[in-house]
Amino acid sequence: MAKKKQKSAKAKPTARKTIKTAKKAARSPKGKGGLALSGIRVLDMTHVQSGPTCTQLLAWLGADVIKVERPGTGDATRGQLRDVPNVDSLYFTMLNHNKRSITLNPKSPVGNKIFARLIEECDVMVENFAPGAIDRMGFPWEKIQKINPRMVYASVKGFGPGPYEDCKVYENVAQCTGGSASTTGEIGRVPLVTGAQIGDSGTGLHLALGIVAALLQRERTGRGQRVTCAMQDGVLNLCRVKLRDQQRLAHGPLKEYPQYPNIPFGPAVPRAGNASGGGQPGWIVKCKGWETDPDAYSYVIAQAAAFPALAKAIGREDWLTDPEWNTPEARLPKLDKMFEIIEQWTMTKTKFEVMDILNPLDVPCGPILSMKELAEEPSLRKTGTVVEVDHPTRGKYLTVGNPIKLSDSPTKVVRSPLLGEHTDEILRGVVGFSKKDIEEARKTGAV
């Protein structure tokens, strides 16, 4: 007992001291401590979209990201979907900001040694090649660990261990195998993929979180670890609510789905058009100009709490006293009719007017914004979510900046590197090569 008392008496000043130190730190000028991931060096063996999404985030958070690219060609996306001849594509530039580029062939004898030196000098290695590709380069995890036991080694693959683990996977394959496509689309029509890159960028996001957690754990254990994210798993995680509904289905029809009560449910969660994924009825309704503008629509949620205000706004105050309409249960079997009536009203307003009228009434709603509108939206420019970047060969272009805002680690978006732009700088500054070493490495084709 006495011992316990002693312990807690000891703990109190420590907690107070910690708060005191934090208060002092809070008064020190911002930016003095660098960015969130300052001092972390990333060996970036990623290509296409999922891996680069992850390393771009790490770079935005302050890590020194060294992108390793095949000499001569680099990341294949540099040349894909080009809008301007002989210039790095937007596909590449928009996924590789704030990184340095070194050309290096780890499969060549000299390249192999340089790569091993880079493993020694880095904290994190990220890759998203086909299964086994890094092993075939001569660097299985066991060897990486041996070279640098502090290394956090992170990979994206299409599938986790199992029947498909050797498969190559792109975005839409992940959407189809992760449950997104089977639950997306109009009722009774073909499965649809979504424009949001939940397989690639979604998995890159998951991986970045795993890396940051592993770095934090390394602070305590002193050792790195393997971080893996399968795209199928990432998509399924984002489709979590649909697996919820799959289990609810065993206990009766999904009453909030537009199928209810007229269309029978099968054994699996069906596609539900634009119905809300939550318990609140929602739908996309036409707005003024829909005949010519493909994006003149709004999403409106007829949440029970805001229903009286919504009914009044659209001129249907009678709904509030009519037992056919005045309870969520009464409305449930005729949500399609309800949204048709709401649409008669929204069609008389622009999507922005609908937002301006319904938002103050606490009716959750939102205009369907086109990419053009998003690109031109001043508030997104102001917050750095949409940024204009200058590039030496392509000129000015727009990109999506860091959506994660840290008050003490502001993001400055820096253009993507040209192929091998930092090869000499990295060989000198990180690998420790002399001018002569660099020349020799270049002669052998290793860089």
Ligand code: CAO
């Ligand atoms: N120097 C020399 N060779 C290099 C190199 C370098 N710097 N970088 C990569 N390579 C080689 C690899 O060693 C590999 O060669 P081997 O197959 O002979 O071992 C090859 O280039 C790349 O292989 P890959 O199979 O990964 O490339 P791919 O274009 O055929 O496939 C993809 C692309 C995306 C389908 C596949 O990489 C994959 O399934 N990745 C995992 C899942 C994933 O991330 N998918 C998302 C794709 S979009 O973000």
